[in-house]
Amino acid sequence: MIFIKKYYDKSQQYFIFTETTRAYMSNCIKDITHNEAFELLTESELLILKNNKTSIKYDKGEVLIKQGTLSNSIIFVKKGISKIYIEGSQKKIILTIKRDNNFLGLSSLYTEDKTYQYTVTALEKCKVELYDKMAFKEVLRKNVAFSNEIIKYINHNTSRFYKRLLCITEKNSRGKVADMILCLSNHIFGCLEFTIPLSRQELAEFAGLSMENTIRILKEFEADKLIKLKGKSFKIKNKSMLERISEFG
Template sequence: MNNEQSQKTGQPGAIEGLFQHLPEALAQLAQNKTRITYLKGETIFKQGAFAPYVLFVVRGLVKVYLQTGFEKQVNISLEKTGNFLAFSSIFGENIHTYSTQALKDSEICMIEKESLKEVLLENPQFALEVTSKNYRNERHLLEIIKNLSYKQMRGKLASSLLYLSQEDFLKENVFEFLTRQEIADFASVSTESAIKFLKEFEKEKIIRLKGKDILITDRKKLEIISKTS
């Protein structure tokens, strides 16, 4: 963690944009937040640690994962600029239920959860917008459960590629920051299996591989594999 870049205030950016219609709330939060820059590969917080803050991604890309055993993990999601982390701490979750890591240099705003909770209670319409955005990942979490429980390895990998190739993530060029092992961890398969099926998908002209980059060339076929395998 680069403590030299921690600060109480900063240049206008993602968080200022989020609260642009609530200047009083922004001024209130300014007294109860700190910005920290995490370098690529650094852990932001660990599963099981105390959760005193809600975190906001000012810029960057963050991997969210569950530690499921010794050197074993399941990657849950990617969070980009404008997304919250540990948002459930507002509702009384005092321990982090997952871990996070910066996939590239990322600036994180740490907001005291009671301060943010007060702002949300005072601005119900804004609170609805924020909470609805942060609970949209519920469908994705159900998809992860289906992956683990019902799908074969080809289906698991197909589902993960579909998730990672969403339009918002393509703008971030996420595959540049993901190793083959991390892609495998999104699919809950071994690295060897992920590499094998990626090559199969390429032969079937479903994807195109170029270095670390993965380009989906037949999304419909990939969706069929995701649903039926």
């Protein structure tokens, strides 16, 4: 159980450590979809939602949720990838990238602060449904199975943030970048080759680093044949090494 902290060192091996007793666990746990929640609703409850629903299409770059505005809606993203981020006074940090069939805004349910805690923008064309929060809460009050399913989604989200917080405090910059690449691969795209809808600046905001540093590490990974880069297209060539860098870096 003793790990001697190392530094990623091109000349020798990547790592020097004594034991490897733990299996690798990605910090980016698999996301879950939220569509099953609707199956728990009765006809009349579905009708309440239907009567208080607006369907909207967003183009790439458009804002679905703006941090600080009143949270009047619960959003269900039917189609499209979006990024959730917090805007600080000087920096932005991308909390997560969300795929289809996910709720947005659940974390503003029942809070004293009636505003959204984060901003969400579309990374590609998105089809969403806006549910009036009052109506949504009415359904929550009526249907306890639905309510508990929502708890499940919220807690799943929380788990991810615990991991993220640990990642950000504990890992060095290479570990953060490796973790991000694995997260994109495992969680968002589900394959080893993908094209990201993010700029280098956004990648940096996702990793929690400066843009220059992020780029430099990506290039370093490329030079060491861990990944192949071409603009926004990524190819993972040595996943297990990335995992080790993510874990020990």
